[in-house]
Amino acid sequence: MKRLIECEEIGKTFGKRTVLRNISCGVRPGEIMAVVGPNGAGKTTLLKIIATLVYPSTGDVRVTGHSVRWSPAQVRKAIGYVSAEERSFYWRLSGIQNLRFFAALHGMSGPAREERIRSLLAAVGLAERGRDRIRNYSSGMKQILGIARGLLHDPPVVLMDEPTRSLSPELARKIRTMIKNMAGEGRKAILLSSHNLTEVQGLADTILLLESGLIRGWGTLAELRRSAALGDHASLDDVFHHHIRTEE
């Protein structure tokens, strides 16, 4: 099956600092790929390059066949980006007003937009708080509103930067189930970054291990175990520490 995200030898330097080197990987429809690595490994930069927020220095990314270099507008139509930054809403507006604004930027309007917002708020458990101002939301609520925002236009590609970072265990489980269900429909490619290796082990179909901007491993957990010569019962934590030499 053709990949919805195809990274082709991406490199990124900021001044003299190289943050990504020759990253080639991809995500197919129905697949969840997790990017894991120590702080500063380049996870967020990789997601931002795919989201067209940062341009690659070398290489290219194709999202649903469109290049981030040459057709960024087409790429933006195809992606839903869930930022790790909770400071990305209008705090004096309500959750619904925020979602209406971002939905309009995706060209959505009328009853279809209202229905989509209603169903997403219900799906993330914010139906009762939609009319409250964001400034009265907890960090976790802002986080899940960010997930709802990323899914507004039902994009084929979803990028999630640490989607369960600020969430309670119960809410994190709910979001993981939601992510699983999205991928389970077989239409969406999901790329997420996380520091929670247990979560990644239970959620991801494939894992990209990044360290200092370099790929240390990419594949299913079974493939990563084999490449590390670890047994079938080795956890992702074992695999991670075998591949990633840097201590955090």
Next chain:
Amino acid sequence: MIGKLWAFLHRDLFNEMSYKLSFVLQILGVLPAILLFYFLSVMIGEGNVAALGQYGGEYFPFVLIGIAIQNYQTFALMSFASMMREAQLSGTLEAILVTPVGTAPFLFGSAIYSFVLNSFRIVLYLFLGVVMFDVQYDWSQLPAIVLVLLLTIAASASIGILSASFILLFKKGDPLNWAFNMVSWLLGGVYYPLSVMPEWLQNVSHLIPITHSLEIMRQCLIHGASVWSMSTHVWALALWAFIGLPCSITVFVMAMSRARQQGTLGHY
């Protein structure tokens, strides 16, 4: 495009209305300005200033047009950069730019609330002048006046968008807006006729768009002159608008591209 502009307008209207006192003060702020210049004009008296002769001899109708148009220009200059800075500080810039919004709807959407608010204020300035102080204006050229206002906004917006490009890259400190506003305020003929300045400064003032806007507006509203009888001023404004605006949008696109290369879109 319309739906996106509407979304920006809604966003800013609801946001501003949540600051109730500030919202009311923005409207009420018109009144003290009018009173200030009314009392000043009473002090100056009618027909005592020769330089006002070509504007009917009265200071109040003259300066009322000046402050109304300056208000409009200030909005066009400031709103792009201030919205950009606010988006950086609130962290919403990346969230917007990851959508397929497009440069023009993003730029003009960011300024549309200020445009509507200041259009209301300009009407309020002139309305209060007419109703409270019996100022007589000639409205026969109204459609042409609206066209001139649009050209004024477009001309000033070109500087405003350049300023937003500066903010996008350097985050703070904006010498362009400051300098342009200051020069317009000093040399544009807002508070006094150009003829009171030395000739060489009068020549410099013709490089500033507000000089032409004010001349057209005053001749139209005070004397009922036809806009087309002032074609030199209209052309000067049009030149600013039709050359300046595309150039500034191009610079903004380049600044955006540079910020994406540097990975600094989300920085503040």
